[in-house]
Amino acid sequence: MKIIFFTGKGGVGKSTISAAAAWQLSHNHRVLIVSLDPAHNLGDVFNVSLNDKKHKYSDTLFLQEIDLQKLSRDYLKREIDVLSGTYRYLQTLNLDNYFSVLKYSPGIEEYALLTSIETIIRQESAFDFILFDTPPTGLTLRFLALPRVTITWIERLIQIRRMILEKRYTIHRLRGNLDSAETILSYREDDDDALRRLKKLNENYQRLNIMLQGDTCSIILVCNPDLLSLKESQRLMSGLDDLKLPLRAIVDNKVTEESSDMAEYVEKQLRNRTAGIPVQRIRFSQALTEKRNDRLFDIEEDLTHLVSP
Ligand SMILES: Nc1ncnc2c1ncn2[C@@H]1O[C@H](COP(=O)(O)OP(=O)(O)OP(=O)(O)O)[C@@H](O)[C@H]1O
Numbered sequence: 001m002k003i004i005f006f007t008g009k010g011g012v013g014k015s016t017i018s019a020a021a022a023w024q025l026s027h028n029h030r031v032l033i034v035s036l037d038p039a040h041n042l043g044d045v046f047n048v049s050l051n052d053k054k055h056k057y058s059d060t061l062f063l064q065e066i067d068l069q070k071l072s073r074d075y076l077k078r079e080i081d082v083l084s085g086t087y088r089y090l091q092t093l094n095l096d097n098y099f100s101v102l103k104y105s106p107g108i109e110e111y112a113l114l115t116s117i118e119t120i121i122r123q124e125s126a127f128d129f130i131l132f133d134t135p136p137t138g139l140t141l142r143f144l145a146l147p148r149v150t151i152t153w154i155e156r157l158i159q160i161r162r163m164i165l166e167k168r169y170t171i172h173r174l175r176g177n178l179d180s181a182e183t184i185l186s187y188r189e190d191d192d193d194a195l196r197r198l199k200k201l202n203e204n205y206q207r208l209n210i211m212l213q214g215d216t217c218s219i220i221l222v223c224n225p226d227l228l229s230l231k232e233s234q235r236l237m238s239g240l241d242d243l244k245l246p247l248r249a250i251v252d253n254k255v256t257e258e259s260s261d262m263a264e265y266v267e268k269q270l271r272n273r274t275a276g277i278p279v280q281r282i283r284f285s286q287a288l289t290e291k292r293n294d295r296l297f298d299i300e301e302d303l304t305h306l307v308s309p
């Protein structure tokens with residue numbers, strides 16, 4: 001299975017290019033395309049109405065739009081349940097108050113998105129390709145960065161938890177027989193729910209990080225022949241470098257005769273930073289701007305070689 005994220009500045013054509021690539025790939029492969037953008041238009045591109053369930057477009061092409069608000073709500077609810085279960089002994093603290101604030105916490109959307117991507121990849125392994133049409137750059141970089149950020153936090157939390165268990169052990173030894181089965185707090189690593197959960201989370205995020213950085217995963221950057229798009233593409237490339245995430249191809253989209261000099265310039269600048277990464281130019285298509293059912297298929301440039309193994 002191959003996983004491909006299409007990223008780029010707002011409006012450059014991520015949805016269009018990912019949809020065209022999905023459609024082309026589906027001639028020879030089983031393909032799922034998922035829109036992660038809160039402002040979906042995957043359904044509009046294929047002229048069908050979608051929701052957060054998989055929609056069968058053809059025998060080999062399936063479409064899905066993620067409901068980010070619902071995901072965030074569900075994510076928070078799951079985490080709250082886990083917290084309440086893990087910290088049963090803290091019932092004297094009013095956790096409900098704490099949770100009502102938590103829903104405004106920055107990062108919830110990113111975690112919800114990442115969790116949903118991980119679930120889709122795990123559950124849909126029968127597809128040859130899963131294509132993700134991503135939201136604008138900022139949010140995308142943030143959720144792609146999350147595994148590494150989270151691992152850093154979890155490793156520190158594991159250290160702190162171990163220190164707590166050591167202190168508990170000391171107290172337990174001092175108190176000796178005074179502890180009853182009801183009041184005793186776990187002091188062994190294997191008995192401690194919180195530490196077990198931290199270790200499990202660490203494993204999951206390590207696995208996800210390895211997957212994102214590995215051969216299964218590709219990131220395709222879409223840009224346009226203009227300076228703003230070039231600047232944002234360069235920022236995105238630095239971000240991907242920092243995170244050691246694999247940029248595999250660049251698509252220079254909506255090139256017209258008038259913008260071909262600018263396209264040369266933009267492509268040269270991008271090539272300078274990324275020796276060996278293919279840059280595919282896609283012309284501006286009049287049909288794409290019209291209301292026609294076959295409009296998507298007017299991008300006849302072959303996109304499959306960008307994404308095929
Ligand atoms: N090669 C092309 N020729 C002509 N029009 C195009 C081309 N590619 C995309 N478009 C048009 O540009 C507009 C933006 O495209 P699209 O929605 O795919 O961009 P996006 O990057 O997904 O935008 P957003 O960041 O809002 O999600 C759409 O109207 C689309 O039809």
Ligand SMILES: [Mg+2]
Pocket residue numbers: 014015016037041133
């Ligand atoms: Mg889009």
